[in-house]
Amino acid sequence: MTTIKEIAKLANVSSSTVSRVLNDGYVSDEVRRRVLKIIEETGYVPSEHAKSLRTKRTNVIGVVLPRLNTEASIRTVNALNDELAKEGYQIILANTNLKQEKEIENINLLKSRQVDGMILFATNRNRRLTDEIRQLNIPLIAIGQEIPDVSIVVNDDYGAAREMTDRLIAQGHERIGFIGVTEEDHAVGYLRKQGYLDSLKAHRLEIKEEWTAEAHFDFDSGYQAMKSIREQSVHLPTAVFAATDTIAVGAMQYLKEQHFSIPEDIALVGTGNSNIGQYLDPALTTIDFQNADTGREAARLLLHHIQHPGSKPVRKVMRYRLIERDSVLWL
Structure with missing residues (x-):
């Protein structure tokens, strides 16, 4: 295996000069060309470990x-x-x-x-x-x-959730449910729910605890959360906003099994623009965070x-x- 010392000897320069060439330091153009020519001819590959020791970088x-x-x-x-x-x-x-x-x-x-x-x-x-x-x-x-x-x-978790809820209200929905996640996740759990709540408050719409549920980031908990909303509600929401598309897919499965028509009986929206959303029946309305x-x-x-x-x-x-x-x- 070729070393810097051998490169230096073949190029008739010092080892420190070869090192400066390798690290883009100052050397004359003629010396740089000579050293690079020897490096190419010998197939020398600098040690990444040695380089990291010199530059203090590992890349x-x-x-x-x-x-x-x-x-x-x-x-x-x-x-x-x-x-x-x-x-x-x-x-x-x-x-x-x-x-x-x-x-x-x-x-x-x-x-x-x-x-x-x-x-x-x-x-x-x-x-x-x-x-x-x-x-x-x-x-x-x-x-x-x-x-x-x-x-x-x-x-913009808050802004996106509030705008989505505003859009549902603009379509005539006044009873809107929400399936979120733990508020320990400030962005997904707290801000998205707060956007939903503030939209309802701004439009002076009723907020019922039984129309909200907490899930995890998976299909099964979305299914169970939608089941919980249905079983606890005297009057079902006409639309449900899920904090993630994965949760929305689980909720959709439950509604279909219970013979609800989407969106005629209950509208459903998610968040995240997952690939599966566009292939569901019906295709899922969602928020794309790009x-x-x-x-x-x-x-x-x-x-x-x-x-x-x-x-x-x-x-x-x-x-x-x-x-x-x-x-x-x-x-």
Whole structure:
């Protein structure tokens, strides 16, 4: 295996000169051409480990995800990976499986791997997590939650939920139900529900506790939540807003089994623009948070912080769009 010393001897220069060529340091054009010619002829490949020791960079980014198998995560990760790869970075994925303690565990694991930066798909804002992030000495970008003192890329969860509820009201619905998730997830659990509630309040519509239910991020809990709403309600809502498309799919299955017609009996909307939504019967009305844009923006922010240490945190709110499909009767 060819070494820097051998390259230097063949090019008739010092080892330090070869090192400067490899690291884009200053040498004359003639010397640079001579060294690069020898490198090409010998097939020399610099050691990444040795390079990282010299530059203090590993060109690796750690990404902490709540789940590896959700469409939103896949779209976001693919986009940020493409953006980071343009600058020569690779990514390491760490999965929390929606367990809060695993977020801190994975942050520490990636820190021990000496990654150049991290991207955290945050599911909470608890004190332990934010304290751990403050102690990091590498850049971190948070996606999805308002984490203090770091740059964040977030959806307009409140605005999107309120606009979707406004649209249902505009179609004549006055009894609107909601299936959410735990409010420990501030963005998905709290902000989306608050947007729904504030829309109803603004239109002076009744808010009934039996028209709301809590689910998890899966089909089965959406099914059970819709069942709970039906069994507890004296008068059923004429529309139901689900905090995720996955929950909406479970709710739709329950309604179909109970012989409800969608949207004639009950309109149903979700959030997330999952691929399956457009193929359901009826196709699911939803909110598209355009996850690929989020991934690209998070990657660009992280690269900026790596290249400009000490730069101030940035808050980026991403755009969304409502997708009107057949699960609602549109006037």
